[in-house]
Amino acid sequence: MRTRIFFMTMIFLLSFVSCKKEAPKQEDNSTTVTEEKPNSGQSGVEDSESDANALQVAKSIEDFSTLVAAIEAAGVEDAVVNAGPLTIFAPLNSAFAKLPEGTVESLVQPENKATLTFILINHVAPANYPIKQLKKEARKERKLYMASGKYLVVENKDGDIYVGGTKILKTVQVSNGWIHVVDDVLVPAE
Secondary structure, three states: OHHHHHHHHHHHHHHHOOOOOOOOOOOOOOOOOEEEOOOOOHHHEEEOOOOOOHHHHHHOOHHHHHHHHHHHHHOOHHHHHOOOOEEEEEEOHHHHHOOOOOHHHHHOOHHHHHHHHHHHHOOEEOOOOOHHHHHHHHHOOOEEEOOOOOEEEEEEEOOEEEEOOEEEEEEEEEOOEEEEEEOOOOOOOO
């Protein structure tokens, strides 16, 4: 079962990785819009003209530094910058601090990459879920399908939206979907 989940996860992640290796040619040399780092995918493209994607926003906020480090350790940067739409339930540094001591340090080790990847993609819904849509899903008592293959319950408790038992603290629209800020790591029960 774990092998099947691992392969399904890898297939999902690979479907989002861009094979593009060359930066687009520009006729106007007065401004540089896009530059790509060698040997990188979509996440290596530097673009100062477009709206920020989920990874760019996360990198710009100190409270997401542990999440960004985990994304980089798992090597899923390209999946997070894909065109989407994606809905990411982004744990703050304080959420990672709630985990048992040594958990984060252990997960970012190369030998635990598959486990870390699975945990991270359990925070991503491959769909467009602004807060208004999450309220509808809660009203209809629906669950959200996550990129991990698991489902998370959506609930409305006294006007606050909870996903997977954790409250959404803030919502930010990004170029490739939505970031919903949470203060818990959504670890699948298995």
